[in-house]
Amino acid sequence: MFIDTLPLIFKYSQLIGPVELLIVSGFLLGILYVSAPFPDDSLKIDGSKLDFYNYLYRIWQGEIALITLFWPFFLLLNGALYAADTLAKSAIISVSSWGNIHMILLGPLIWWTVAVWRGSTRTGLRWWSACARLAVISAYFELGLRLYIRTQHSRLFFNCEELLMDYFSCF
Numbered sequence: 350m351f352i353d354t355l356p357l358i359f360k361y362s363q364l365i366g367p368v369e370l371l372i373v374s375g376f377l378l379g380i381l382y383v384s385a386p387f388p389d390d391s392l393k394i395d396g397s398k399l400d401f402y403n404y405l406y407r408i409w410q411g412e413i414a415l416i417t418l419f420w421p422f423f424l425l426l427n428g429a430l431y432a433a434d435t436l437a438k439s440a441i442i443s444v445s446s447w448g449n450i451h452m453i454l455l456g457p458l459i460w461w462t463v464a465v466w467r468g469s470t471r472t473g474l475r476w477w478s479a480c481a482r483l484a485v486i487s488a489y490f491e492l493g494l495r496l497y498i499r500t501q502h503s504r505l506f507f508n509c510e511e512l513l514m515d516y517f518s519c520f
Contacts, residue, residue: 350427350487353434353506354494361505364497377486382479389470409460411467418468419481422461426488429454437507444507448499451492458488 358364365373399407408418429450437447462485469478498506 350430350484350491351494352431354491354498357498357502357505358494361502362497374483374487378479378483381482381486382475385475385478385482386470387475388472388478408464408468411464411469411471413468413471415465415468415472415477415481418464419484422457422464423484426454426458426461430491440507444499444503447507448496451495455492458485458492461485461488 355370359367404413407413433442433447433450436442437444442450465481465485469482472478472481
């Protein structure tokens with residue numbers, strides 16, 4: 350997250366600066382830490398007997414440890430965002446397809462949000478719960494920044510000279 354979006358926002362936009370972003374993130378992390386649930390390991394589930402769909406269901410219910418529900422999706426989401434950016438910058442996919450990929454990723458992001466919020470008690474420290482929740486909120490902020498770049502600064506992000514079919518999306 351934020352590999353391509355924050356440098357563009359900081360350099361070419363007055364939307365938010367680095368200091369303001371750090372202040373807001375720190376304040377939000379503090380609020381999330383105070384509101385984070387206390388760890389509860391009363392429900393032990395044997396993860397070795399879970400098939401894939403049962404695993405996804407247990408994640409949705411918040412019955413799996415936070416580390417096992419957070420990191421796989423976090424890595425998958427960031428890999429998908431990075432791949433979409435790389436393909437769009439090299440003009441392999443159009444600007445519209447880039448936007449469609451982000452709308453498709455919004456569904457799993459909502460699923461991940463519910464899973465992290467429900468599974469926040471399945472961790473050793475409240476700190477990890479607050480950090481995971483901040484990462485989820487940051488993912489929504491990332492999608493918002495990408496929408497802003499798509500509508501306001503698309504000529505800076507996309508290779509508009511090579512996009513013959515979708516050239517007018519760059520304006």
